[in-house]
Amino acid sequence: MRVTLTVNGERRELEVEARRTLADALRENCRLTGTHLACEHGVCGACTVLVDGEAVRSCLMFAVQCDGREVRTVEGLAGADGTPHPLQEAFSAEHALQCGFCTPGFLMLAAGALQEDPSIADDPDRLRELLTSNLCRCTGYESIRRAVTRAAGELAGGAS
Amino acid sequence: MKPTAFEYFAPRTVEEVVAALAGGDTRVLAGGQSLVLEMNYRTVRPARLVDINRVAEFTGLDAGDGVLRVRPLVRHRAFERDISAGPLGRLLSSVVHNIAHPPIRARGTMLGSLAYAHPAAEWPAVATALDAQLDLTGPDGTRTVAAEAFFAGPFDTVRRPEELLSEARLPLLPDRAGVGFVEHRRTHASFAQLAAIAALTVRDGVIDWVRLGLVNAAERPVRAHAAERALLGQPADAGTLTGAARVAGEQDADPREQPHASAGYQRHAVGVLVRRALEAAVRDAGAVGDGR
Ligand SMILES: Cc1cc2nc3c(=O)[nH]c(=O)nc-3n(C[C@H](O)[C@H](O)[C@H](O)COP(=O)(O)OP(=O)(O)OC[C@H]3O[C@@H](n4cnc5c(N)ncnc54)[C@H](O)[C@@H]3O)c2cc1C
Ligand code: FES
Ligand code: FES
Numbered sequence: 001m002r003v004t005l006t007v008n009g010e011r012r013e014l015e016v017e018a019r020r021t022l023a024d025a026l027r028e029n030c031r032l033t034g035t036h037l038a039c040e041h042g043v044c045g046a047c048t049v050l051v052d053g054e055a056v057r058s059c060l061m062f063a064v065q066c067d068g069r070e071v072r073t074v075e076g077l078a079g080a081d082g083t084p085h086p087l088q089e090a091f092s093a094e095h096a097l098q099c100g101f102c103t104p105g106f107l108m109l110a111a112g113a114l115q116e117d118p119s120i121a122d123d124p125d126r127l128r129e130l131l132t133s134n135l136c137r138c139t140g141y142e143s144i145r146r147a148v149t150r151a152a153g154e155l156a157g158g159a160s
Numbered sequence: 161m162k163p164t165a166f167e168y169f170a171p172r173t174v175e176e177v178v179a180a181l182a183g184g185d186t187r188v189l190a191g192g193q194s195l196v197l198e199m200n201y202r203t204v205r206p207a208r209l210v211d212i213n214r215v216a217e218f219t220g221l222d223a224g225d226g227v228l229r230v231r232p233l234v235r236h237r238a239f240e241r242d243i244s245a246g247p248l249g250r251l252l253s254s255v256v257h258n259i260a261h262p263p264i265r266a267r268g269t270m271l272g273s274l275a276y277a278h279p280a281a282e283w284p285a286v287a288t289a290l291d292a293q294l295d296l297t298g299p300d301g302t303r304t305v306a307a308e309a310f311f312a313g314p315f316d317t318v319r320r321p322e323e324l325l326s327e328a329r330l331p332l333l334p335d336r337a338g339v340g341f342v343e344h345r346r347t348h349a350s351f352a353q354l355a356a357i358a359a360l361t362v363r364d365g366v367i368d369w370v371r372l373g374l375v376n377a378a379e380r381p382v383r384a385h386a387a388e389r390a391l392l393g394q395p396a397d398a399g400t401l402t403g404a405a406r407v408a409g410e411q412d413a414d415p416r417e418q419p420h421a422s423a424g425y426q427r428h429a430v431g432v433l434v435r436r437a438l439e440a441a442v443r444d445a446g447a448v449g450d451g452r
Contacts, residue, residue: 001168018168018209021196040161041197043349048263055263060196064168065189065211109263132348133261 003067007032008076016063023047025063026073034074034104045134048105048112049073055112055133074104077111086154087111087147096147098138105134110148114155121152163199170211174218174297174326180210181322182299188212188324190232191268193260194276212324223248227293227329236265236273248290248332250444251339251359255282258343258352274307275325277380279314280351282343285381289357289373292330298323311380334369337361338445340437343375344429352376353421354429356408356437362396362445372404372438377413377430384412387434396442405435 003014007030014029023040026032026049036046040059047058050072077085087107090096097103113120113130120126131145169180180186185207189195198204212218218233223245239256243249259265259273259282273283274294287294287307294305296319307328310317319325333339343355355375360367370391374382387408394400409431415423 017165019163019165019199021162021200024162040200042193042264045261045263054266056267057193057263059200060192060264060267062168062189062192062196064170065192065213113262129257130262133263135349 001064003063005063005066005068006070008072014063018062018064020063021059022049022051022061022063022066022071023058026058026071029063032073032075036101036104038101043135044102044105045109046102046105048108048134050108050112050115053112053115055109072108072111074107077107085111085151087114087151090147090151090154091144094143094147094150096139096143102134102136102138106131106136106144109134110151114148114152118152118156121149161200163196164202164205166199166206167208168211169208170214172214172216174215174324177210177212177215177324178297178299178322180208181324183208184321186210186321188232188272188275190272190275191235191264193264193268194272194278223332226332228332230270230328230330232269232271232324232326234270236260236268236270237262239270240265245332246335247337247339247359247444248330251333251341251357252286254339254341255286255357258282258341258345258355261349271325271328274310274328275317275319277311277313277315277317278351279379280353280376282352282355282375284311285355285373285375286357287328287330288381288383289371290330290333290359291371291383292328294325295327295329296320296323297326302326307381308383313379333359333371334361336445337369338441338443338447340440340442340444342433342436342440344433354426354433356430356433358434358437358441360391360396360438360441360445362442365395365397367391367394367396367400372408372412372434374408374413374430374434377415377426379414379416382412382414384408384434386411391438396445401435401438401442405431405438408434 038044038046049058187206189209189211220231221234239252292307340358357373360370372384387404390404390407409427413430415426
């Protein structure tokens, strides 16, 4: 089936089988391998991307469902000149990754949440609830929590 | 971990959805948060999928005429906000935070959860406890089934394969109702091991209306009728609540032995959770009564 999506601002026309998940379409058809796949059943969140601004599991959506929609992946986070996104800076500064396998998923999870409501970083319960969405087997999450809080401060204009 | 091939339809009207379902070996694709993972596992291999996500009229969620009408594309997430349906809205938003995670709640739907009938899912027990009415639309029109008669067992309902679950109607709760929801699970990310849902009203210290539901305490969602009888007309005090909670565990629950939880343990745990849910509901009713 023919599908047209906008991926990181770029229009893409793909020819895919209906059974191709969004994750596989991004990795195999678009060659954007920053989106990781681990469990492929919705548990780990490694495959998290934004569809029309909302964080979703790309292993649980078919590419054909995204016809005409905007998709943003970890490759689309940094600026056009390669300047890292404040979340990427903060993950580095706070040591919020070790092996890095979960990182694209966490970055997109946090990017979606901060874009929608930056005040989530001021509410420990909501932030914790958000971060339980994804699994990290290395960091113990605390550094990820600090990184998201730091990035929220940066995004709010260095107010905190 | 890749689905088998299928034909894909994304119709825009309810008529087209119903016509497509009549084709046989066809599944509704709603949020996909249970279906797609089963297809990835290949435990489900439908010949056709009818994606309902482009049917504009399916997004409706409105309260009126004493009920909250929920259509097939209302995501779990919708209930995180105050849906201004009084105590019912309060109950639904305290339940929804226990369902999966934000990205899954952004896609998964309440009606998908009812149709899927996972034994540990929250919405089926909420619908059963509150006596929700469910509309099933097929080639011969629409029939209405009460939630208590809809669930037939784990992952099993009376919905026929060619029927769409087209609407759920949850009765609005009395204005002065207090609500409580308590869930036990092994980790925050797990499905419920057990949960209890309570809604009640108190007049002059006496419980004069009550709804009580249990999640994962039997082969299907439970409305705890015996415990409700033990509460009605009784003073809203510790003795009544504890006694009724014990009745819920002993008479309403019908748990299966599990490797890590004997039936006896589960009955005991049901009692504890029901007591806590009732206490929360009585506190909530008090807060409403105080003119909150
Ligand atoms: C990691 C993870 C954790 C989860 N945790 C929980 C949890 O704690 N509690 C919980 O309750 N759920 C949980 N879920 C499941 C989630 O709530 C699903 O959204 C829900 O079970 C199914 O809803 P859906 O809209 O995604 O349906 P889909 O996955 O699209 O469909 C599920 C089934 O129902 C059928 N169906 C869907 N809608 C209709 C309809 N309107 N008419 C007829 N048939 C229909 C489909 O054909 C399919 O057979 C979890 C899921 C994941 C991936
Ligand atoms: S790969 Fe999608 S949630 Fe694990
Ligand atoms: S950094 Fe290794 S899994 Fe998170």
